Amino acid sequence: MKETRNLRQYLNPSVGFFLLIAIAACSGPASEQASAPASTATVYEGARLIVGDGQVIDNAAFAVEDGRIVGVGASGEITGATTVNLSGMTVIPAIIDAHVHLGQTREAVLEDLERRAYHGIGAAMSLGLDAEGAPLDLRADGRYLSAGRGITTPEEGRSEVPHWVTTEEEARQAVRDEAARNVDIIKIWVDDRGGQYERMTPELYGAVIDEAHKNDLRVTAHIFKLEDAKGLIRAGVDVFAHGIRDQDVDDELLALVKESNVVLVPNMPGRGVPTELDWLSGYLSDEELTEMKASATANPEAQERFGIQARNLARLSAEGMTIAFGTDGNNPWAPHVEMEDMVASGMSPGDVLVAATRNAAEVAGFTEMGTIASGNRADFVVLEANPLDDITNTRRIADVYLDGEKIDRAALRAGWAGQSSN
Numbered sequence: 001m002k003e004t005r006n007l008r009q010y011l012n013p014s015v016g017f018f019l020l021i022a023i024a025a026c027s028g029p030a031s032e033q034a035s036a037p038a039s040t041a042t043v044y045e046g047a048r049l050i051v052g053d054g055q056v057i058d059n060a061a062f063a064v065e066d067g068r069i070v071g072v073g074a075s076g077e078i079t080g081a082t083t084v085n086l087s088g089m090t091v092i093p094a095i096i097d098a099h100v101h102l103g104q105t106r107e108a109v110l111e112d113l114e115r116r117a118y119h120g121i122g123a124a125m126s127l128g129l130d131a132e133g134a135p136l137d138l139r140a141d142g143r144y145l146s147a148g149r150g151i152t153t154p155e156e157g158r159s160e161v162p163h164w165v166t167t168e169e170e171a172r173q174a175v176r177d178e179a180a181r182n183v184d185i186i187k188i189w190v191d192d193r194g195g196q197y198e199r200m201t202p203e204l205y206g207a208v209i210d211e212a213h214k215n216d217l218r219v220t221a222h223i224f225k226l227e228d229a230k231g232l233i234r235a236g237v238d239v240f241a242h243g244i245r246d247q248d249v250d251d252e253l254l255a256l257v258k259e260s261n262v263v264l265v266p267n268m269p270g271r272g273v274p275t276e277l278d279w280l281s282g283y284l285s286d287e288e289l290t291e292m293k294a295s296a297t298a299n300p301e302a303q304e305r306f307g308i309q310a311r312n313l314a315r316l317s318a319e320g321m322t323i324a325f326g327t328d329g330n331n332p333w334a335p336h337v338e339m340e341d342m343v344a345s346g347m348s349p350g351d352v353l354v355a356a357t358r359n360a361a362e363v364a365g366f367t368e369m370g371t372i373a374s375g376n377r378a379d380f381v382v383l384e385a386n387p388l389d390d391i392t393n394t395r396r397i398a399d400v401y402l403d404g405e406k407i408d409r410a411a412l413r414a415g416w417a418g419q420s421s422n
């Protein structure tokens with residue numbers, strides 16, 4: 001019956017979401033687990049295993065029981081009740097996207113997460129546009145985290161979901177309001193949007209960071225300018241939700257980074273070059289694909305913007321800054337493009353995969369995820385080719401498992417057919 005189970009059952013089984021959904025063909029006899037032997041572990045054997053922490057085990061084996069990884073080693077070292085042969089394949093942990101903006105209703109968030117699961121993304125953190133009434137209780141399953149409403153200065157004409165603050169006391173109160181919603185991180189925007197607004201001053205973001213830390217919350221900052229990055233590090237910011245975009249980083253910034261534990265989620269802009277899109281056929285409609293291909297042309301200005309951030313990412317990564325992973329927006333397949341962009345910036349595919357798995361889990365606060373290690377949730381992606389050779393091989397997905405259950409990707413795709421697919 002496993003293959004006919006709806007993904008939503010294990011996205012949030014504790015609150016019974018599956019009851020909302022018509023589940024076809026799931027009323028058969030008791031599952032095979034009922035009569036299984038004491039050890040019900042399934043061993044996945046023979047793949048190249050990219051652990052997520054930088055280690056790679058060629059010809060690996062790992063065991064899964066009750067949705068958890070219960071053993072990792074070389075082929076032959078791990079035993080269980082059932083063996084799945086993955087020779088010729090590569091296994092990576094499910095990708096984690098630490099910067100998204102998901103829907104605002106339960107159904108929308110669940111579909112957003114399902115679409116991510118389809119593409120091998122096991123969890124996502126929503127950064128600052130979740131209004132009052134957004135279904136934050138969906139975080140119970142641990143695949144979704146949220147900053148609630150972020151904090152910024154008045155930005156008329158943009159989203160009114162964030163708190164607009166102009167005084168230190170308003171800034172502190174906004175943090176306390178979000179702490180009361182039990183958010184997972186505080187999001188701030190420090191950006192004058194090309195001179196349109198007064199951006200947050202050091203006094204304001206200093207108050208946010210101080211109040212957040214008093215409430216045991218970390219702060220992630222949308223930034224644009226090098227100057228603000230420096231001020232934010234001095235004020236104790238925990239994460240950058242974007243790279244520095246106005247100029248190349250300098251030695252002073254590097255020194256500040258090294259004295260701090262600040263983590264970078266690069267969130268690269270488009271490279272401004274035509275890219276391969278055929279991997280999305282079967283997911284996107286022919287019309288959508290044709291439209292995207294038509295607009296995927298060379299763009300020198302975009303190339304220049306990308307160049308600044310690419311040089312900054314390459315330098316900061318080489319200097320030892322912790323690099324995590326996020327895509328912004330609500331595009332479920334964007335992580336596969338982001339990984340390619342990070343490699344195009346000069347990071348190795350191996351380092352990019354660590355950023356997109358272990359480091360992203362840690363920076364977002366997803367526990368028991370991000371690496372194929374005993375005790376972790378059995379969230380993994382089986383690839384037909386090795387992404388260490390070519391990072392775009394993360395798109396060659398054979399299967400996705402979450403909590404040890406294989407996602408029925410074909411059924412999901414069929415269910416989405418005819419809808420717009422972003």
Ligand SMILES: [Zn+2]
Pocket residue numbers: 099100101127328329
């Ligand atoms: Zn964002």
